[in-house]
Amino acid sequence: KPGTTKVTLTVGEYKCPGEFTVKASAYSAVKGELQGVSEDEKTAAKVVLDFIEKNIKDDMSTYEKIRLVHDYIVQNTEYKKSNSEREHSVLGPLLDGYAVCDGYAKAFDLFMYAMDIDCILVTGEAREPHAWNIVWIDGVPYHIDLTWDDPVELSGSDSGIVRYEYFLLPEAYITKTHSFEVTNYPYCKDNYYTYYTYRNNLISTIYDYADKFKELYKQNPSEVVILYPEYAIPNKDSIFQLNGNRG
Numbered sequence: 001k002p003g004t005t006k007v008t009l010t011v012g013e014y015k016c017p018g019e020f021t022v023k024a025s026a027y028s029a030v031k032g033e034l035q036g037v038s039e040d041e042k043t044a045a046k047v048v049l050d051f052i053e054k055n056i057k058d059d060m061s062t063y064e065k066i067r068l069v070h071d072y073i074v075q076n077t078e079y080k081k082s083n084s085e086r087e088h089s090v091l092g093p094l095l096d097g098y099a100v101c102d103g104y105a106k107a108f109d110l111f112m113y114a115m116d117i118d119c120i121l122v123t124g125e126a127r128e129p130h131a132w133n134i135v136w137i138d139g140v141p142y143h144i145d146l147t148w149d150d151p152v153e154l155s156g157s158d159s160g161i162v163r164y165e166y167f168l169l170p171e172a173y174i175t176k177t178h179s180f181e182v183t184n185y186p187y188c189k190d191n192y193y194t195y196y197t198y199r200n201n202l203i204s205t206i207y208d209y210a211d212k213f214k215e216l217y218k219q220n221p222s223e224v225v226i227l228y229p230e231y232a233i234p235n236k237d238s239i240f241q242l243n244g245n246r247g
Contacts, residue, residue: 124180
């Protein structure tokens with residue numbers, strides 16, 4: 001709740017008192033505390049609550065809830081720098097439709113807070129100063145980077161595609177492309193819910209793609225996504241043959 005609270009940190013015989021002020025914000029509003037919240041942040045909170053009411057069901061797993069929110073933010077947000085403070089806040093993704101990395105991360109964090117799913121922001125480097133999240137499933141933490149799952153085309157425009165290469169990763173995976181002060185954050189060691197392993201879309205070599213494609217295609221999906229380690233791409237004509245030349 002908004003207001004001032006006193007906190008005392010005790011380490012052995014040492015005590016360090018502190019006083020902290022919590023400002024009214026969209027975080028307050030999603031929990032029904034509207035006093036002092038700006039109209040824009042009230043509207044952002046309403047976007048979150050409306051989405052949850054319409055899309056989140058009681059019998060859904062935490063994984064399913066996280067994926068729905070991940071997809072919603074990625075599909076409805078364009079990565080764009082405009083030198084506005086809003087692009088660094090929940091207002092960018094939820095009201096304006098564009099943001100930079102910390103806007104994506106804060107919007108995701110707000111959704112998680114509204115659903116009582118533990119989540120924090122992570123700051124570090126990924127080619128440039130960057131922000132993403134750690135989220136918990138069944139008490140286990142995972143890295144998740146919505147910005148890097150929202151690819152920008154070579155032309156600089158948002159492609160509109162949702163990727164899952166940075167969806168619920170262990171530290172061993174995220175540190176291949178991201179750097180951060182690891183001692184400041186929980187150690188994420190598990191890859192059980194990592195998208196491609198959890199959905200069994202992972203193959204060990206590109207030469208296995210034909211069998212995996214046929215296996216997944218039998219499920220009649222809207223798209224087939226396969227992850228493999230080599231820097232190579234299957235022959236397009238062979239894929240058309242595998243799916244009966246249906247495009």
